[in-house]
Amino acid sequence: MDEVRLIEVKEEIHSDNKVKAEELRSRLATSKTFLLNLMSSPGAGKTTTILKTIEILGDDLTMGVIEADIDSMVDAEKIAETGINAVQLRTGGFCHLDASMVERGLDGMDLSPLDLVIIENVGNLVCPAEFDTGAIKNAMILSVPEGDDKPLKYPLMFTVCDVLLVNKIDYLSLSDFDIQAMRERVLKLNPDIQIFEISSKTGQGVEAWVDWLKTEVNQFIN
Amino acid sequence: MDEVRLIEVKEEIHSDNKVKAEELRSRLATSKTFLLNLMSSPGAGKTTTILKTIEILGDDLTMGVIEADIDSMVDAEKIAETGINAVQLRTGGFCHLDASMVERGLDGMDLSPLDLVIIENVGNLVCPAEFDTGAIKNAMILSVPEGDDKPLKYPLMFTVCDVLLVNKIDYLSLSDFDIQAMRERVLKLNPDIQIFEISSKTGQGVEAWVDWLKTEVNQFIN
Numbered sequence: 001m002d003e004v005r006l007i008e009v010k011e012e013i014h015s016d017n018k019v020k021a022e023e024l025r026s027r028l029a030t031s032k033t034f035l036l037n038l039m040s041s042p043g044a045g046k047t048t049t050i051l052k053t054i055e056i057l058g059d060d061l062t063m064g065v066i067e068a069d070i071d072s073m074v075d076a077e078k079i080a081e082t083g084i085n086a087v088q089l090r091t092g093g094f095c096h097l098d099a100s101m102v103e104r105g106l107d108g109m110d111l112s113p114l115d116l117v118i119i120e121n122v123g124n125l126v127c128p129a130e131f132d133t134g135a136i137k138n139a140m141i142l143s144v145p146e147g148d149d150k151p152l153k154y155p156l157m158f159t160v161c162d163v164l165l166v167n168k169i170d171y172l173s174l175s176d177f178d179i180q181a182m183r184e185r186v187l188k189l190n191p192d193i194q195i196f197e198i199s200s201k202t203g204q205g206v207e208a209w210v211d212w213l214k215t216e217v218n219q220f221i222n
Numbered sequence: 223m224d225e226v227r228l229i230e231v232k233e234e235i236h237s238d239n240k241v242k243a244e245e246l247r248s249r250l251a252t253s254k255t256f257l258l259n260l261m262s263s264p265g266a267g268k269t270t271t272i273l274k275t276i277e278i279l280g281d282d283l284t285m286g287v288i289e290a291d292i293d294s295m296v297d298a299e300k301i302a303e304t305g306i307n308a309v310q311l312r313t314g315g316f317c318h319l320d321a322s323m324v325e326r327g328l329d330g331m332d333l334s335p336l337d338l339v340i341i342e343n344v345g346n347l348v349c350p351a352e353f354d355t356g357a358i359k360n361a362m363i364l365s366v367p368e369g370d371d372k373p374l375k376y377p378l379m380f381t382v383c384d385v386l387l388v389n390k391i392d393y394l395s396l397s398d399f400d401i402q403a404m405r406e407r408v409l410k411l412n413p414d415i416q417i418f419e420i421s422s423k424t425g426q427g428v429e430a431w432v433d434w435l436k437t438e439v440n441q442f443i444n
Binding site: 041042044069072074093095122126127130143144145146147149150153154156168170171174 | 347374396
């Protein structure tokens with residue numbers, strides 16, 4: 001086996017964002033609106049999971065969605081078809097949302113009647129993990145076809161999230177994804193994270209995730 | 223259907239990178255080394271595809287690999303097990319490679335005997351598309367489970383690539399991925415792109431991709 005050389009490349013950290021994020025959380029506490037930041041790789045199933053969540057929770061909670069997309073509006077249009085308040089942030093190439101972008105999304109909604117706003121962040125396991133959006137809780141999706149090694153390769157994302165949805169479990173039969181190994185890797189990074197195994201397509205396991213979310217929202221708004 | 227509001231968020235463009243990229247291409251022309259930049263979402267199969275490519279091409283071409291990873295060295299170690307020259311760039315949170323990072327990778331190798339160096343970029347469909355790495359050709363992988371709508375949502379990536387590998391076609395039976403619709407979306411963005419349907423796991427379709435790559439490398443180095 002050849003020796004692997006390791007070269008460090010420096011990172012720049014953006015500032016001021018944390019202050020803006022705390023301002024947003026004060027505003028959300030006042031309006032009694034729970035803000036959930038949902039992150040994942042492209043194609044892990046964010047939109048489908050949001051649609052399934054709306055389908056189950058829509059009668060109990062008043063909801064809104066902030067969609068971040070580089071260029072298209074396809075996701076926001078899918079959400080708007082459900083009758084839910086949807087704001088599209090077209091990021092023009094930006095690879096993540098920060099608190100000031102989310103503020104612009106919230107400015108585009110009347111928050112007072114809303115119990116829950118879900119942010120569909122840009123599909124990216126790297127940059128969104130670095131920016132506090134002002135959300136009350138962070139959630140991520142890891143889809144089975146992406147592989148069980150992702151916690152090793154994108155550790156910050158797994159560390160900053162309160163909940164992990166392991167989606168597309170209907171693909172498990174075709175995959176060598178090792179759920180136990182993935183769980184161990186994730187819990188080593190983040191022992192407090194909640195993990196739900198779901199298929200947003202078939203609906204399997206989604207109720208448990210929605211129950212968790214509903215409890216969190218109700219604790220926050222009551 | 224609710225109306226979707228659209229809010230534009232500005233983009234900052236990084237500079238000077240293009241100059242450095244052109245310098246690298248001059249250096250590669252002198253050393254007769256073809257540099258391929260391979261990009262995709264996390265978990266689309268970059269490492270597996272590189273390993274399969276090495277397996278087929280390893281007897282014909284002298285190869286090296288530059289691995290970019292946020293934090294871990296698992297991919298570079300897998301490559302090094304094949305006996306191929308592997309350099310790991312640990313990006314410490316950076317979401318992409320630029321030409322000066324690639325230069326540091328190339329500095330870590332003896333280029334003169336190398337016919338082909340493959341860069342495994344950071345798993346991300348957004349940021350890597352914005353930075354010229356100095357590569358001779360750009361390739362991307364879209365895996366079937368990510369969905370056929372990705373060209374609509376990450377158009378720049380599909381625009382800057384010379385070749386698209388549609389990977390994990392062994393998942394097609396479980397998926398509603400529409401290959402024809404995806405092809406039309408991609409070719410509308412980039413009529414000259416080469417598209418290969420492959421499964422790096424089963425080997426299906428990989429020969430055609432490797433033939434294309436071998437022809438490109440031989441044209442460049444002879």
